[in-house]
Amino acid sequence: MMSIKDIARLAGVSPSTVSRVINQKKYVKPELRERIMAVVKETGYVPSHAARSMVLKRSFTVGIVIPYAFNMFQRQLFAIIERQLETHGYHTLFFFAKWEPEHELHCLRRLKSENLDGIIMLHEVIHPDFYAYLAHAPMPVVLCTFDRGNLACPSVHVDEEAAARDATAHLIGLGHRRIGFIAGSHFSFAAQRASGYRAALASASIAYDERLVAEVPSYIAEDGLAGMRELLARKPGLSAVFATTDELAIGAMRAIYEAGLRVPEDISVVGFDDIDVSAYLAPGLTTVAQPIEAIGRKTAEVMSRLISGEAYGDLSAVFGHRLVVRESAAPPR
Amino acid sequence: MMSIKDIARLAGVSPSTVSRVINQKKYVKPELRERIMAVVKETGYVPSHAARSMVLKRSFTVGIVIPYAFNMFQRQLFAIIERQLETHGYHTLFFFAKWEPEHELHCLRRLKSENLDGIIMLHEVIHPDFYAYLAHAPMPVVLCTFDRGNLACPSVHVDEEAAARDATAHLIGLGHRRIGFIAGSHFSFAAQRASGYRAALASASIAYDERLVAEVPSYIAEDGLAGMRELLARKPGLSAVFATTDELAIGAMRAIYEAGLRVPEDISVVGFDDIDVSAYLAPGLTTVAQPIEAIGRKTAEVMSRLISGEAYGDLSAVFGHRLVVRESAAPPR
DNA sequence: CATCTTTCTGCAAACGTTTTCAGTACCCAT
């Protein structure tokens, strides 16, 4: 590949001058500038990122750690963050982390090797070494969609518990009393949504019944299908179900359909996240929407400010949620 | 950050020796090796990717160009490719390209700057400069999900036209005669699927009627909704519709639902891609499945072999498709 | 005409690695 020396040779100048032209520094004779630019255009020369990042000791790149099996909410979110970071002048490097300590270590190694300008965690990890690194990382760290008390970095998220409470309360308000719950695992948002579910029941003086709860290992529609099948098999006489994510809700709706029942006539369904497809289902999925665009923008903005040297101060943000009422939840018959 | 010199100093050896230990070369006294490894462990030192890639003139990284607004099929596919590349020992760098020539140029610049070991195109581009670069790129290029005659690189894909023909023929076989089509744009797969639709009609001696065709700008459910609404508004008396992608089909199903009609009783729907969610819709979406796992594996394998120096020979692969019959298509009433 | 800026350019060092080369120390066979 062409290097800056080749360009210098072709233009009959020194590499320093070429560098100055490329980086738009002052003090280069217009005539030379033009001649060099012409050579650059013609050869299609682009400076090596590696060399550049080595001498500048920064890469203009933000690393973003996301779950290997990201769900659609996360998919939308990281696309937004990527776009926003680009407008702030940063590239984005993705690190897919499996839910396995050793793979996380592998990720961590790469993370360290890339001398990033910042790290966005869109994913909670298991390995303590990972958190230990984040706590003392030489670059800013921002947590997105979750919080972690013992980590002193800003975090951007919604009040998951309150949101789940509202979703459940919506079903209660419609007159439901026997409300199933498809619970997720691993991540703190799952626990928070679960406790929102319980809190809503409690404030309506409805006893918590564990026969109404199915815990599933992951967040894909398949798990929602399995979870709902199990719930139906237990015959706890439920008239509604709240799922930890929209994808689980979609699977649950399928299970209800396969059981020969109808949504919402026989069983109401409420999800969480308001992923793109939820509005296009038939019936449309009632769900609680996170302000995904705002979360993504804020995350990128906070990161950008931290990189520019702003203090950690309190850049955290907790956004409000919004119940999106569609057709999948109705009063019980 | 810690550099190899720091490790050398701490272990009381020269950087060369540390390098040899890290890269598991022979000829290092076991005692030294241990001492150095201990320091590496303790400090959490990881070699700089930039410095490494500069001197080795390779980055062990494959770039993958995907559409900015990737659909769910592409999302599944790039996750598979990423996973496979990892097993081959390569990292993956994502380049999101918008459907705009200038943004493609921006991508191209980054692509050049990263001294990649290979490039996988999961996305067709517009700008001729981009193709010009690919044609003479100093690293292997593999096209995935599309082909391009004038580019001498391997490509991995299905026979889009045959697949679309089968999908349409399925509807014809069920007895449909007035079959709508929601056509996509930009990409060659859209044109190929469209010609498959026409070919199926032709072999059943059904006249092509452009009032049955709605062209949409993108591939999200929203476009399927709009396209189907338009088709219904034209009142061409259709009893079935074939959509260029599953996401368009989902939007179309929603439009049918909103019109107070039912799938498949009033209108049958067939999609293309078999994305994850299609199996969980109610009714399940009849669609044509691409062997996504095989496509992803093959793409990564071909890339890996090319990087290892294998000749371009004929590494291309055309995979077969499979019609997945679910409940969204039935005989007309 | 001398001096001082200002504008411009190139040399050389630095960034963090890998690898060639030259060397040292040791062992073994002459």
Add this chain to the structure above:
DNA sequence: ATGGGTACTGAAAACGTTTGCAGAAAGATG
């Protein structure tokens, strides 16, 4: 003792950039 491997180690160059420094040329000021 001499020679020749073999096992090991470090100095130094190289990769492609940026930038501080020095110096040159030109213009401005006294």
